[in-house]
Amino acid sequence: MELVKPEFGLIFWMSISFLIVVFLMRKFAWGPILSSLKERETSISDALNAAKKAKEEVANMTAENERILQEARNERDVLLREARETKDQIINESRAKAQVEGDRLITLAREAITNEKMAAITDLKNQVAYLSIEIAEKMIRQKLSNDEQQKALVQEMLKDVKMN
Amino acid sequence: MLKYKRLALLSILTFAMFTLIYSINVAQDSSHNQLPQNEAVSSDGQHHEDVVSATDHAESGEGHAEEKLNAGKIIMEHVADAHGWHLWGHTEIPLPIILYSSDRGMALFSSSRFEHGHKTYGGYMLQGQKVVAVNEMGEMDAHHATINEAVTANIFDISITKNVASIFICCGLMLLIFTNIAGAYTRKRKGLAPTGLQNAMEPIIMFVRDDLIKPSIGHKYEKYLPYLLTVFFFIWIANLMGLIPVFPFGANLTGSISIALTLAVFTFVIVTVNANKNYWEHIFMMPGVPKGVLILLTPIEILGVFLRPFVLMIRLFANITAGHIIALAFFSLIFIFGQNGTGVGLAVSPLTLVFTVFMTVLELLVAFLQAYVFTMLSAVYIGAAVEEHHH
Incomplete structure (x- = not known):
């Protein structure tokens, strides 16, 4: 039973040695080691966080660039569409204006033609009247004596007038 | 707060007492075990010498007719503490023995003085791996020494043992x-x-x-x-x-x-x-x-x-x-x-x-x-x- 009997000397030396070792280790080994480990852990986690942040920033920047590009593209599309619309509009408007102008010109021409025609008709009527008067004057001058002849002549002349 | 500090102190004291009682019990057990052997010594010195020399021969492994290999003993010696650091054969590094007893004061000497338990030195000798006090103060053959129980009980052995x-x-x-x-x-x-x-x-x-x-x-x-x-x-x-x-x-x-x-x-x-x-x-x-x-x-x-x-x-x-x-x-x-x-x-x-x-x-x-x-x-x-x- 010697094996399970605690020995004073051993406990004595063990207590002293162990206390000294714990003290020395705490001061010269665990202190520096643990603080260095902690320092390194925080620096690593800081670095990782910074990298993550940088990555996020880059991602943000890329997204921003993409967004700007997309906006520019949209802008261009809008501009192009607007230009096309404007062109179409201008063409359409011109066409409409030309139509209207043409119509107006045609109307004017028609009116002018009508007027000219009326004037010509009037003139013709006047001419006929003048000619009739001249004919009547000549007949009167030539054959006022002869009734028969006068009547035939008037008849003939009237026949011509009706024809007209 | 104070109450709990007091409780802590109380627990430590109880534990210390428990350890102390345990140690005393074990010490008493071992002294009880030794008692009949010592009685035999006082009554018959010759018998004691026989016992010691027999164990000595077994320990040193010298060729002897009756010697049988005791594996249990060898193993126990290897796992137990020792006052010398055994290297090979009969070679061992002696370690310092430091003793304090209220009767004899401090003592500091090399374990080689005991010559593997064969000699006494300064009123002490080795019994197995335990240092015990003897009545004879000079250097002499350990086989003829008589153990002083009263002094032995008061020895504080703080030797630098192998452990x-x-x-x-x-x-x-x-x-x-x-x-x-x-x-x-x-x-x-x-x-x-x-x-x-x-x-x-x-x-x-x-x-x-x-x-x-x-x-x-x-x-x-x-x-x-x-x-x-x-x-x-x-x-x-x-x-x-x-x-x-x-x-x-x-x-x-x-x-x-x-x-x-x-x-x-x-x-x-x-x-x-x-x-x-x-x-x-x-x-x-x-x-x-x-x-x-x-x-x-x-x-x-x-x-x-x-x-x-x-x-x-x-x-x-x-x-x-x-x-x-x-x-x-x-x-x-x-x-x-x-x-x-x-x-x-x-x-x-x-x-x-x-x-x-x-x-x-x-x-x-x-x-x-x-x-x-x-x-x-x-x-x-x-x-x-x-x-x-x-x-």
Whole structure:
């Protein structure tokens, strides 16, 4: 039973040695080691966080660039569409204006033609009247004596007038 | 607050008393066992001499007709403490013997003075590995000396034994290794990636810190890190040293109950001193338990307080000692079979070698495991003592 009997000397030396070792280790080994480990852990986690942040920033920047590009593209599309619309509009408007102008010109021409025609008709009527008067004057001058002849002549002349 | 400090003091005192009573009991047991032998000595001196010389011859292994190989005795000698460091054959390194007795004062001399227990010196002699006082003060043949019981009972033996020397070696080794590593962290390779020894130890330190201590104690763990890390590496290095059979290693340090006891007491003191209100409340007045049950529960809880360090001690001591005994027993098989002829011994040796190697490899695992278990349980006990109340 010697094996399970605690020995004073051993406990004595063990207590002293162990206390000294714990003290020395705490001061010269665990202190520096643990603080260095902690320092390194925080620096690593800081670095990782910074990298993550940088990555996020880059991602943000890329997204921003993409967004700007997309906006520019949209802008261009809008501009192009607007230009096309404007062109179409201008063409359409011109066409409409030309139509209207043409119509107006045609109307004017028609009116002018009508007027000219009326004037010509009037003139013709006047001419006929003048000619009739001249004919009547000549007949009167030539054959006022002869009734028969006068009547035939008037008849003939009237026949011509009706024809007209 | 004061109340709990007082409780802590009370627990420590109770534990100290328990240890004291235990030691006295064991001491009485051993003196009772010796008593009949001593009576025989006083009545018949001749008989005593026969006994001593017979054991002496068995110890020194000199050829003797009656001598039988006693494997049990050899193994016990190997796992027990000694006053000299046995190297090979009859060669051993003598270690200093330091004694204090209230009757004779201090004494300091080399263990070689005893000449392996054959001589007395300065009124002392060796009985087995125990220093006892004799009536004759000069140097003489130990076989004719008479033991002085009264003085022997009052001897404080603080000799540098094999185990004490091993404690110093282990502590020195630890300081050397870890101050070197600390130097690497703070000076030599500051801010650089770890290499070599630093790289080898760092994961273990991190493992002990992050997987053992932090989960067991909680956020207050940093205060207890130096102690628990020191305990872990002390036990581990001491265990490994015990597995190396050549000088200056090979002492069964952690398999010595005194070492295990000291470590367990340290843990007990730390737990008791740092225990908070919540801890004591759970022991003496478990909340939410009826009064009737408390009468049954409180004694069990109080017993548990002392049982925890006790179990801590027994576990470490028994595991390491058992490992040593088994490895040595397998190895002894060669010589036990060798008694039936050298050929038989040689024939058995490959098998026993395989067993011994297997046991040693297993012990390598156990060496780590016991350090792990001791540290983890210490951390768990500390964690239970400093845990905040939350329901």
